Amino acid sequence: MRVLVVEDFEILARTIGTGLRREGMAVDVVLDGADALEHLAVTPYDVVVLDRDLPGVHGDEVCRRIVAEHSGSKVLMLTAASTVRERVDGLGLGADDYLPKPFDFAELVARVRALGRRPAQSLPPVLEYGDLTLDPSRRVASRAGQRLDLSPKEFSLLEHLMAAAGRPVSAEELLDRVWDEAADPFTTTVKTTIRRLRAKLGGPPVIHTVREAGYRLGAE
Numbered sequence: 315m316r317v318l319v320v321e322d323f324e325i326l327a328r329t330i331g332t333g334l335r336r337e338g339m340a341v342d343v344v345l346d347g348a349d350a351l352e353h354l355a356v357t358p359y360d361v362v363v364l365d366r367d368l369p370g371v372h373g374d375e376v377c378r379r380i381v382a383e384h385s386g387s388k389v390l391m392l393t394a395a396s397t398v399r400e401r402v403d404g405l406g407l408g409a410d411d412y413l414p415k416p417f418d419f420a421e422l423v424a425r426v427r428a429l430g431r432r433p434a435q436s437l438p439p440v441l442e443y444g445d446l447t448l449d450p451s452r453r454v455a456s457r458a459g460q461r462l463d464l465s466p467k468e469f470s471l472l473e474h475l476m477a478a479a480g481r482p483v484s485a486e487e488l489l490d491r492v493w494d495e496a497a498d499p500f501t502t503t504v505k506t507t508i509r510r511l512r513a514k515l516g517g518p519p520v521i522h523t524v525r526e527a528g529y530r531l532g533a534e
Contacts, residue, residue: 316357319343320350320376321365321392330363330422337423347371351379359387360430363422364409366393374407381408388429392417396509441476442518443531448476457515467492468511471504475521475531484528 317339321327324345331343331449342357344350347368354362354376362380366373373391380387391409441448448455450473455462464472470492475483485504492507510527512521524530 315339315360317341317361317363317426318350318353318359319363321370324513326385333419338420347373347376350376354380354385360425361388361390363390363392363426366391377407377409390425390429443476446475446476462514464514467507471511475529480530480532482524482527482530
């Protein structure tokens, strides 16, 4: 994963960069918005860790440019302001996630990894796969025109599988994206929820197990 860290407090910027590299990521570090835009013009980044309060070219403008240019880079915005209003404003600019300072480094890593796994292309407002239809905004899913009675976790799991469009999705990825980081990775939570979801979807089977890869939607 290629990551750009944009943070004007140099000690923090270098610390984040060093820590992410230790997690196996390729990381570039810049200290201002202008330098960030120069890097973004020549390098495709999976994730941009972006401080909002940058000197010169403000972090808000950097975020707007990333979104406007449809680069596919996901933005994790950092800021010392932690009010709900500030978070809403940041997300309204097009940031994909928001982390107030001070933050726990393990949470930063988890959020960067989660963003890096998201598809580069924007998903349609309504997901469709075969005779399955899922509307994330209305929280409604149906198969062959019949509404499905899904629990929140079952709905989120199905949404993630449909967004993958037939790509095998590991149990670890599902645990990270559908549940929170406090979930025990050694439980059978994913397997149990998959079993319940399969039962509610009915036949013919649409969720298949891929050996050593996870689960996917599609034909056997």
